[in-house]
Amino acid sequence: MLTIRVIPCLDVKDGRVVKGVNFVDLVDAGDPVEQAKVYDAAGADELCFLDITASHENRDTIFDVVARTAESCFMPLTVGGGVRKVEDIRKLLLAGADKVSINTAAVKNPDFVRAAARKFGSQCITVAVDAKQVAADRFEVFTHGGRVATGLDAVAWSRRMAGYGAGEILLTSMDRDGTKSGFDLPLTRAIADAVPVPVIASGGVGTLDHLADGVIEGHASAVLAASIFHFGIYSIAEAKAAMAARGLPMREGR
Amino acid sequence: MGVTAIIDYGSGNLRSAAKAFERAAAETGAVTEIRVTDDPTVVAGADRVVLPGVGAFADCRAGLDAVGGMREALFRRVDEDGVPFLGICVGMQLMADAGHEHVVTEGFGWIPGVVERIEPAPEADGRPRKVPHMGWNTLILNAPPHPVLAGINDGDHAYFVHSYALRPARTEHRLAQVDYGGPITAIVGRDNMIGTQFHPEKSQATGLRLLANFLSWTP
Numbered sequence: 156m157l158t159i160r161v162i163p164c165l166d167v168k169d170g171r172v173v174k175g176v177n178f179v180d181l182v183d184a185g186d187p188v189e190q191a192k193v194y195d196a197a198g199a200d201e202l203c204f205l206d207i208t209a210s211h212e213n214r215d216t217i218f219d220v221v222a223r224t225a226e227s228c229f230m231p232l233t234v235g236g237g238v239r240k241v242e243d244i245r246k247l248l249l250a251g252a253d254k255v256s257i258n259t260a261a262v263k264n265p266d267f268v269r270a271a272a273r274k275f276g277s278q279c280i281t282v283a284v285d286a287k288q289v290a291a292d293r294f295e296v297f298t299h300g301g302r303v304a305t306g307l308d309a310v311a312w313s314r315r316m317a318g319y320g321a322g323e324i325l326l327t328s329m330d331r332d333g334t335k336s337g338f339d340l341p342l343t344r345a346i347a348d349a350v351p352v353p354v355i356a357s358g359g360v361g362t363l364d365h366l367a368d369g370v371i372e373g374h375a376s377a378v379l380a381a382s383i384f385h386f387g388i389y390s391i392a393e394a395k396a397a398m399a400a401r402g403l404p405m406r407e408g409r
Numbered sequence: 410m411g412v413t414a415i416i417d418y419g420s421g422n423l424r425s426a427a428k429a430f431e432r433a434a435a436e437t438g439a440v441t442e443i444r445v446t447d448d449p450t451v452v453a454g455a456d457r458v459v460l461p462g463v464g465a466f467a468d469c470r471a472g473l474d475a476v477g478g479m480r481e482a483l484f485r486r487v488d489e490d491g492v493p494f495l496g497i498c499v500g501m502q503l504m505a506d507a508g509h510e511h512v513v514t515e516g517f518g519w520i521p522g523v524v525e526r527i528e529p530a531p532e533a534d535g536r537p538r539k540v541p542h543m544g545w546n547t548l549i550l551n552a553p554p555h556p557v558l559a560g561i562n563d564g565d566h567a568y569f570v571h572s573y574a575l576r577p578a579r580t581e582h583r584l585a586q587v588d589y590g591g592p593i594t595a596i597v598g599r600d601n602m603i604g605t606q607f608h609p610e611k612s613q614a615t616g617l618r619l620l621a622n623f624l625s626w627t628p
Contacts, residue, residue, distance in 0.1 A: 157546045157589055158566065195613070198543055225425045229432070231568055231611045248463070251424045253570070253611060276464035276499075278541050278570040322541045322572070353539045376539055406545045406566045 158369050158406040160200040160377035161394050162355060163384040165190055167236075168207045172385070183316040188223045190385070195389040200406060202228065203256070203325075203379060207214055216249045225251020226309040235283055235325070244271055244304030248279065258283040259298045262305050265319060272320025277352075282321040284313055286342055287329045294342050301329035302322035309342065310349050314355055325379065328358040333382075335361025343373030355379050362388055363397035370403055410442050414455035415622065417447040418472040418479065422610075426461050426497065427612035433620035439515065441624055449482035457624065458487055462499030466508030466524055466573065469499045470515070482591075487602065488519065493626050494602045496558075498571065501597065501604025505575050520604070521578040522596050527571075529590025538590040541572040546587040546607075548595055555584050557603050557622045558596070565615045567607035574606060601628040 165187050166173045172185045187204060194202055200225075206217040207389060214237060221234055234247050236255025244255050261268045261282050272280045286294040286309035294309035314322050326346055328339035338356045347354040353376035356369035360380040369375045383389050393403040413430060419421055423445050430443045444451060452458060460483070462469045474480055487494040496504050505516040508524040516524070529538040545566040550558060569587070575594045577583045584603070585596040597604045602621070609616035 157542065157544050157569075157587075160544045222424065225422075226428045229425070229429050229610055229613050229616060231570070231608070248422055249424065251422060251428075253422060253425070253463075253608075273465065274468065276468075278543070279463060322570070323543060348536070351537065351540060353543050365413070374536070377544065402483060 156223065156404045157361075158200070158404045159398060160355075161366070161391055161398070161405075162201045162203050162233075162377055163194050163199050163391065164203040164205055164357070164379050165385065166205050166207050167217060167220060168209075169213045170220055171404065173207070174175040187220050188227070191224045191228050194384070194391065195230050198395070199230065199391050200377070201231040201233060203233045203235070205256075206234065208237065218246055219284045221247060221250040221252050233281055235281070241271060241274060244275055244279075248275065254279045254281050254323070255267065256281040256283045258285065261316060262296065262298055262307065265315065268316055268321055269319040272322070277320045277322035278330035280321050281323040281325050281355075282313075283325040283327065284309055284316070284346070285327045285329050288339070288342070294345070297329055301332070310345050311353040313346045314349050317352045322350060323353045325355045325357060326375075331359025334359050335382075337361065337365040338369040338373055338375075340368060340373045343369055343375055347376070353377060363394055366394055367398045367401035367403060370398070371401060402406075410440055411456035412451065412454065413441045413443050413457040413459060414452045415443065415445045415461065415484065416452060416473070416479065417445050418476050420470070422460060422463060426459065426610045427557045429617060430459070430620055430624070433617045434624055436617065437621040437625065439624040441619065447476050447479070449476070449478035452479065452482040453486055455486060455492065457493045457495070458483065459495045459497065460500035460503065461497045462503065464499060466499060466502055466510040467512055467514040469503060470508070473503070484517070491601045491628070493623065494627055495623050496602075496604035498606060500607060501606055502573065502575050502606050504597065504602065508573070510573050519602055520575065520599065522576050522580050522582070524573050524575050527574050527589070527593060528624060531590065541570055542589050542593060543570045544568070545589070546589060546595075548585050550585045551583060554604070555598060556628075557598070557619060557626050558584065559622050560618050561615055567605075567609070567612045567615055569595075569607045571606060575604075
């Protein structure tokens with residue numbers, strides 16, 4: 156039986172781990188490779204690095220982080236942030252990433268997703284969708300950490316990206332991110348029910364029950380969280396035990 | 410010292426595979442040089458051959474054929490000389506007669522059968538099951554026990570990410586499957602050849618066990 160994935164996410168800037176609250180107030184908190192080893196040993200089902208390095212000259216730091224992680228962690232790794240060209244994807248895959256997550260570049264040039272999926276296979280192309288509620292039942296896609304509205308309907312956009320070959324949608328509620336008030340379940344469910352590919356729910360996890368809610372009520376295939384794991388509030392094992400207690404199929408670590 | 414050749418033909422995540430093999434060799438004391446190579450002469454002299462692969466079947470096939478002399482070296486060493494072979498993911502799918510991803514592409518013909526898009530039955534509540542099949546699924550092993558699977562048990566988890574799967578024509582070639590709205594081939598093998606749809610290099614302890622077993626396998 157396929158199990159539900161629990162995915163800790165590390166925000167990485169200039170080769171160091173940070174975690175934003177609503178994408179501001181960043182707190183530097185360590186070496187990503189050391190964190191990755193901890194999550195690997197703790198039985199995380201996948202690991203996600205989100206590279207938020209802004210300066211051009213430090214853009215290559217993520218390749219070193221990925222390469223060093225792949226030397227010691229034998230678990231699936233997704234890397235997002237700044238993935239703009241086919242060459243970016245190739246370099247990340249060669250460094251040891253299994254999947255790349257495309258966000259802004261997909262909005263700017265949707266055909267990039269099609270080309271990437273054709274070149275590397277859908278299985279390694281995740282499209283990250285950052286969505287905000289803009290009306291009673293309308294969610295819009297935003298870029299640049301939630302600052303730039305795109306005018307795109309999040310459900311239609313997700314469906315289109317899946318059609319272009321995205322193997323997975325990483326869905327983040329920009330309204331909930333950093334709030335610890337739980338996933339945006341109507342948003343998650345609307346998109347999970349609209350696309351044929353798996354959806355990772357992200358943004359807003361504050362309690363262990365929120366994780367199971369994302370799957371049971373939001374219909375997500377996987378859940379991603381950063382701060383509750385990173386700051387040691389809950390362990391991966393506690394998260395899995397809580398989700399198993401709600402009747403979800405979970406993998407025990409290692 | 411023997412050489413385990415991991416064939417580099419421009420497909421994907423060779424570093425992970427190489428590092429996982431190095432770890433597996435170190436943990437079990439296997440004496441072999443893990444060598445990522447695009448040199449057919451290395452493959453022609455290797456003691457073990459590993460073919461990874463991610464992406465589309467046709468692209469992998471074209472990528473392999475684009476490395477001059479590689480296909481010939483692979484066939485000679487594996488099919489004729491009979492050294493142990495491990496195919497991973499699309500590297501496993503290439504063992505089939507043909508792949509039906511986007512276009513029909515000829516495979517190696519080592520495992521009779523074709524690679525087709527998975528069409529899982531719906532979830533219990535009627536929702537369509539997601540494709541790709543992505544994540545950790547529980548292995549169901551078929552008799553008889555295979556030396557490369559020693560110490561791996563029914564119910565152990567392995568990491569899958571794929572939309573197409575190999576359907577072997579002969580059931581004895583299917584060494585393991587998983588259930589995802591129906592059976593999906595997880596491991597195929599015959600004689601000196603074995604292939605995994607899942608990624609042993611990403612499957613933590615279970616995967617490292619399989620790689621270590623492969624390094625000591627004498628078919």
